[in-house]
Amino acid sequence: MIKLFQFEPAFGLPNASPFCMKLETYLRMAGLPFEIPTATLAHLRRAPLGKMPYIEDQGRLLTDSSFIIDDLKLRYGDTLDAWMNPTERATALAFQRLLEENLYWAVVYTRWVEPEGWKLTREAFFGKLPAPLKWIVPPLARRGLIKELHGHGMGRHSREEILAIGRRDITALADFLADKPFFIDARPCSLDACAYAFLANLIWVPLESELKLHAQKYPQLQAYCERMRCRFYH
Numbered sequence: 464m465i466k467l468f469q470f471e472p473a474f475g476l477p478n479a480s481p482f483c484m485k486l487e488t489y490l491r492m493a494g495l496p497f498e499i500p501t502a503t504l505a506h507l508r509r510a511p512l513g514k515m516p517y518i519e520d521q522g523r524l525l526t527d528s529s530f531i532i533d534d535l536k537l538r539y540g541d542t543l544d545a546w547m548n549p550t551e552r553a554t555a556l557a558f559q560r561l562l563e564e565n566l567y568w569a570v571v572y573t574r575w576v577e578p579e580g581w582k583l584t585r586e587a588f589f590g591k592l593p594a595p596l597k598w599i600v601p602p603l604a605r606r607g608l609i610k611e612l613h614g615h616g617m618g619r620h621s622r623e624e625i626l627a628i629g630r631r632d633i634t635a636l637a638d639f640l641a642d643k644p645f646f647i648d649a650r651p652c653s654l655d656a657c658a659y660a661f662l663a664n665l666i667w668v669p670l671e672s673e674l675k676l677h678a679q680k681y682p683q684l685q686a687y688c689e690r691m692r693c694r695f696y697h
């Protein structure tokens with residue numbers, strides 16, 4: 464059975480990491496049996512690229528949610544995306560990149576840099592660490608994330624600019640989803656695993672960030688998250 468290594472559930476969500484929640488959602492959507500070994504930060508030390516999620520399957524460790532999904536498709540069949548035409552595939556990839564390579568960093572800013580977000584993030588990811596680690600690790604991790612934000616480029620912008628970038632992405636997602644049940648069509652595809660994980664991590668977290676407030680202006684995004692939850696987490 465596939466072992467899924469990820470952070471422990473937080474914020475009332477399966478995972479506070481959108482990448483972990485994306486992979487868990489994909490496994491559920493594809494109907495692949497998996498188990499989640501007791502989540503602990505110690506798993507992160509075994510992670511092949513130092514990031515979660517990763518899986519252990521048939522004696523192999525695989526990492527990166529997208530590479531894992533590609534590998535699972537090859538070995539267990541592609542039940543979710545096989546129906547898509549090249550234009551739909553290209554569109555799905557473009558939205559995946561918007562979520563993972565751009566909106567993600569605006570969300571990281573609201574969670575790791577803004578003081579209200581940091582309070583919640585600190586508790587969600589490090590709340591269970593024993594002393595003295597729970598005093599030492601969080602500020603180091605936060606410093607690392609701030610460095611990454613700077614390296615990505617997002618962190619070089621002002622707060623207002625970062626929020627404007629995030630709001631534009633959210634508006635694009637809402638406009639493209641419009642009144643469709645799923646992102647590409649009436650059928651869910653693997654982009655929906657990603658979109659749901661990122662949107663739920665905005666709309667359903669107990670952090671009243673400006674990005675959450677913006678996302679909540681679009682009833683279709685809320686209805687979409689509800690639809691995905693009912694269909695794949697029951």
Ligand SMILES: N[C@@H](CCC(=O)N[C@@H](CS)C(=O)NCC(=O)O)C(=O)O
Nearest residue numbers: 480481482513514515516527528529
């Ligand atoms: N491209 C990776 C991104 C995974 C990722 O960024 N994971 C973050 C959590 S959201 C992580 O494990 N960070 C821990 C660290 O950088 O130390 C994927 O798709 O799996």
